[in-house]
Amino acid sequence: MEEKSFFSGTAYLGMPFNEKFKQLVFEGIDRYGINFGASRNNNVTVDVFAQAEAEAAKRSHAEDSIIVSSGYLSAQLVIQHFLGKYKFIYAPDTHPALWVGQPQPPKISFREWTKQAINEVNSSDEPVLLITNSLNNLFPEIYEFDWLSKIEPRRKVCLLIDDSHGLGITGENGEGAYVRIPKLPNVETIIIASMAKAIGLDAGVILGTKKIINNLRTSPVYAGASPPSPGLLSAYVNAFGIYQEELEKLRANMKFFRSFIEDKKGLYYLKDFPVYLINDANAADYLASKGILISSFAYPDPTGKVLNRVVINSAHTKEEMRKVVEAIIEMKEQRTRIKDN
Incomplete structure (x- = not known):
């Protein structure tokens, strides 16, 4: 089964799976307990x-x-x-x-x-x-x-x-x-x-x-x-350097991703924020068929319009980001061909 690339959620600094941060959490729990x-x-x-x-x-x-x-x-x-x-x-x-x-x-x-x-x-x-x-x-x-x-x-x-x-x-x-x-x-x-x-x-x-x-x-x-949890707070107190390191990575990733999409229509984003809105109702289904999972749901009104967004985090690799860009370009070209025919 093809491995999925995850471009959703709000873990912008990739902390849930950051090995250095996890180690601080374990140390904090050892010292203060779980709760x-x-x-x-x-x-x-x-x-x-x-x-x-x-x-x-x-x-x-x-x-x-x-x-x-x-x-x-x-x-x-x-x-x-x-x-x-x-x-x-x-x-x-x-x-x-x-x-x-x-x-x-x-x-x-x-x-x-x-x-x-x-x-x-x-x-x-x-x-x-x-x-x-x-x-x-x-x-x-x-x-x-x-x-x-x-x-x-x-x-x-x-x-x-x-x-x-x-x-x-x-x-x-x-x-x-x-x-x-x-x-x-x-x-x-x-x-x-x-x-x-x-x-x-x-x-x-x-x-x-x-x-x-x-x-x-x-x-x-x-x-x-x-x-x-006091163990988590202990990790937070000692993780300033980790947060700064991940923020630098996130900003580098945003710059890299932006360099591929700056001239692409139908994408809405800010220079300093890692969320990219795709103006295409079927974008999530198309990208999922390419092994890419993006944020796709109506919010805050669950009966409202579905919003399709690519969310970048600090842990994404250049290869993963290229894959997303290529899929979006391919999707738009396919839409254009269908429209022209």
Whole structure:
């Protein structure tokens, strides 16, 4: 049976099968055990939790951080903290982990939404929580936040950003979105992210000022939840060099792949993001027939349009990437011949 090439998922830095990282995980488990089944507010704890949070804050250039057991919990910890105190305004395509009930995020472009959000904030007499992604990983787009300066200085705003697909790979050293958000006196910025993507941990992180992080630590949601695996967090603390090495490989792979597709129509991508959208409804089936598995599903609405995307990671070889490019070119040539006939 022909071996399949896998170009899907979100393990952008290839951490699940990275031998150096796996060794750090094994060492961490030997030292701390597989899990720590107790509240983070327990009087008995282990030092690696504080070490990992200090490391996460340092790598992201934030004042402080909280690491919890999942990206979902990191989102809900913040949402529950502000619920009933702030007015929630959702941006397009926000992840369901950030929802309360069924908020119906607007089906408009991010740029259009920012104009609406500015007007809504400036006309509101209550504090506002703006909820958005740092980027769109489905139709690749990295969002800018300079529009925040148009919010009236007297308006109290908290900006909650989901950076799950940016943390570890965007920014100069993979620091993610926190460092590029404008620092304004009337805008409090909180970043949440799943660490199960580029970082390779079953955990979630919250980044912010010491004040907001300390407030979140008093939440019953935080107190009642078990922490992530201390063995995994030990690996994270000691893996900075591995992450940097894999980020360099990923960027080299993106440059290599991009050199073959720059003039190809029907492909949509960003220079610094490893997801390539193919505008062809049957692309996944065709590529699968060539032994190539790509990301192909409707999201977030399972009844919506299927999105076919090639996802590059740091572990892909040049041979594998050439195979994908050749198959895409062959597919497009075949489509053109059929159309012409």
